[in-house]
Amino acid sequence: MMPSKRFEEEKMRTRLVVVCFGLFAMLTVFTITAMAADMLAGTWKLNVAKSKYSPGPAPQSNTVKFEAVDGGIKLTANGVDSQGRKTHNEYTAKYDGKESPTKPMLDGKPNPNGADAVSYKKIDDYTYEVTTKLKGKPLTVARHVISKDGKTRTVTTTGTNAQGQKVNDVTVFEKQ
Structure with a gap:
């Protein structure tokens, strides 16, 4: 046994x-x-020295937190613009290319020169395309490319700002 x-x-x-x-x-x-x-998810800090703004001037700072949500992303951004004013933005968007509302703030008040809608497309795990609109009119398209090591996010933004000026920015963010 x-x-x-x-x-x-x-x-x-x-x-x-x-x-x-x-x-x-x-x-x-x-x-x-x-x-x-979820390569986009996390907290990203703007590296102003490595970024180029046209037209300028560059903001003093910007920190963006992305949180993965079902089929998309939730953004919370806080910064200081070139004139020392506090900036804030929050929204949730799906990766389906459909518009989602956004309400950018400037010193605690609605920013009349900010986009009122945003749409996201996920190209692949490292590449995202974000389109902004104001009152139904397209403003900019931003292509977010995340480095293979996941530490750097480079955003190339083209289009027109709310003042009608051509935009051609390359911004570099570092994951915190």
Whole structure:
């Protein structure tokens, strides 16, 4: 009877090891998939020295937090513009290319020169395209490209600002 009990215990240990290994493998795959799908997620700080603004001037600072939501992203941005005024923006947008409302603030008041709608398209895990509009009129298209190591986000923005000036910005953000 003793060998039979030992055999059963060994079988149980083997099953436990197989189940644990399977769970670990599933968790690893899930984690890697989630990380790859959300490369934009995180807190990004503007590197003003590496960025170019046309027309200028550049803002003094900007920190953007992206949070992954079902099929899209939630943005919270805070900064200081070139004149020392506080800037703030928040919105949630899906990666479906459809417009979502946005209400940029300047010193705690609505910014009349800011976009009132934004749309996102996810090109791949490292590339996103963001279009802004004001009163239904397209303003800018920003192409966000995240480095393969996930530490740098370069945004190339073209179009026209609310004052009718051509925009050609290249901004560099570093993940915090």
